[in-house]
Amino acid sequence: MGINSDKVRVKVPGSTANLGPGFDTLGMALDLFTWIEMSTAAETRIHLLSDGMDGLPQDKTNLIYEVAQLVFDKAGVQHPELEISMYSDVPLTRGLGSSAAAIVGGLAAANALIGSPLSDDTLFQMATALEDHPDNVGASLFGGLVVAFWDGNRAEYIRVEPNEQLEVLVAIPHFQLSTEKARHVLPREQSLANAVFNVGHSSVLVAALCTGRLDMIPLAMKDALHQPYRAPLVPGLEQILAEATDHGALGVALSGAGPTMLALVDRSSSRKAELEGFLQGTLQAAGIEATLMWLQPALSGVQVLTHLDEGCTLFENIKGDVRA
Numbered sequence: 001m002g003i004n005s006d007k008v009r010v011k012v013p014g015s016t017a018n019l020g021p022g023f024d025t026l027g028m029a030l031d032l033f034t035w036i037e038m039s040t041a042a043e044t045r046i047h048l049l050s051d052g053m054d055g056l057p058q059d060k061t062n063l064i065y066e067v068a069q070l071v072f073d074k075a076g077v078q079h080p081e082l083e084i085s086m087y088s089d090v091p092l093t094r095g096l097g098s099s100a101a102a103i104v105g106g107l108a109a110a111n112a113l114i115g116s117p118l119s120d121d122t123l124f125q126m127a128t129a130l131e132d133h134p135d136n137v138g139a140s141l142f143g144g145l146v147v148a149f150w151d152g153n154r155a156e157y158i159r160v161e162p163n164e165q166l167e168v169l170v171a172i173p174h175f176q177l178s179t180e181k182a183r184h185v186l187p188r189e190q191s192l193a194n195a196v197f198n199v200g201h202s203s204v205l206v207a208a209l210c211t212g213r214l215d216m217i218p219l220a221m222k223d224a225l226h227q228p229y230r231a232p233l234v235p236g237l238e239q240i241l242a243e244a245t246d247h248g249a250l251g252v253a254l255s256g257a258g259p260t261m262l263a264l265v266d267r268s269s270s271r272k273a274e275l276e277g278f279l280q281g282t283l284q285a286a287g288i289e290a291t292l293m294w295l296q297p298a299l300s301g302v303q304v305l306t307h308l309d310e311g312c313t314l315f316e317n318i319k320g321d322v323r324a
């Protein structure tokens with residue numbers, strides 16, 4: 001199997017996980033993207049092109065470089081030195097799936113570089129094992145809404161087209177909360193009552209999303225397994241979870257492990273400004289600065305970009321598409 005001597009470029013969406021009750025099970029891709037360019041080189045070099053990437057390693061300990069090595073191992077090819085450039089609009093460590101986007105983007109780019117010997121399913125299994133849960137990586141790989149489970153050995157999923165009335169408002173606090181820390185506060189054991197509560201709510205939420213029963217979202221988007229334990233880490237969250245539906249949200253949840261909070265909104269709602277004011281006001285009162293952003297579900301998962309100009313830099317190619 002040969003290694004492609006061209007540059008490969010991939011575009012991968014960030015994501016929100018859980019949607020409240022679907023802990024480690026539901027993921028939805030969002031239109032916030034990470035772009036990765038990868039080519040072979042005489043010596044490994046890693047370029048981080050966007051702001052906010054402080055602290056990410058620029059050597060062979062970088063996550064994207066590391067996951068590329070796993071692809072080469074799995075495909076049985078020699079490890080080439082790599083030149084990698086990365087631009088990301090997905091903020092780090094905020095609950096919008098930056099690590100999943102980096103993992104999926106790194107896997108997809110390395111696979112394309114060696115002629116795509118690995119199937120999407122193989123990439124999904126690898127990404128799930130790396131991230132330890134299938135929700136964000138499933139959404140970044142396949143786009144749309146992904147309903148998934150993982151038994152520690154294999155992950156399975158079904159992709160669902162997001163309802164076209166759904167729009168997303170996120171409040172992204174100006175502080176980081178690592179997924180590792182936000183998983184650490186969860187109890188190791190839960191009551192049967194909490195398990196039944198979440199199975200019921202998550203099942204009805206998925207059914208509501210599949211059938212367009214948006215009226216069920218405010219009732220179904222409730223959780224007993226993780227949000228109550230994570231709320232002390234995110235000032236304002238408790239009030240937002242309790243009251244956002246009184247201010248125009250269809251449903252509200254912690255996005256992934258937080259600290260970002262996410263509201264699902266009917267795109268024809270006349271109460272968007274009211275909801276923005278409620279979120280911003282509640283967070284300000286709790287002493288939290290946050291950026292609000294309207295996002296759309298991303299329908300495509302990771303894409304290998306073939307239309308880009310080889311003669312231009314990654315940033316020159318994508319600058320019309322980035323948010324910042």
Ligand SMILES: Nc1ncnc2c1ncn2[C@@H]1O[C@H](COP(=O)(O)OP(=O)(O)O)[C@@H](O)[C@H]1O
Nearest residue numbers: 063092093094095096097098099100102178179
């Ligand atoms: N583009 C990237 N390149 C290298 N590492 C990354 C990249 N994006 C994320 N990471 C790693 O993932 C970590 C964030 O993951 P995590 O705590 O799960 O938060 P989230 O995935 O919600 O943003 C970062 O601190 C960094 O170690």
Ligand SMILES: N[C@@H](CCOP(=O)(O)O)C(=O)O
Nearest residue numbers: 017024095096097179256257
């Ligand atoms: N199901 C996971 C999701 C973590 O998402 P992230 O975007 O915060 O990494 C969890 O809730 O821990």
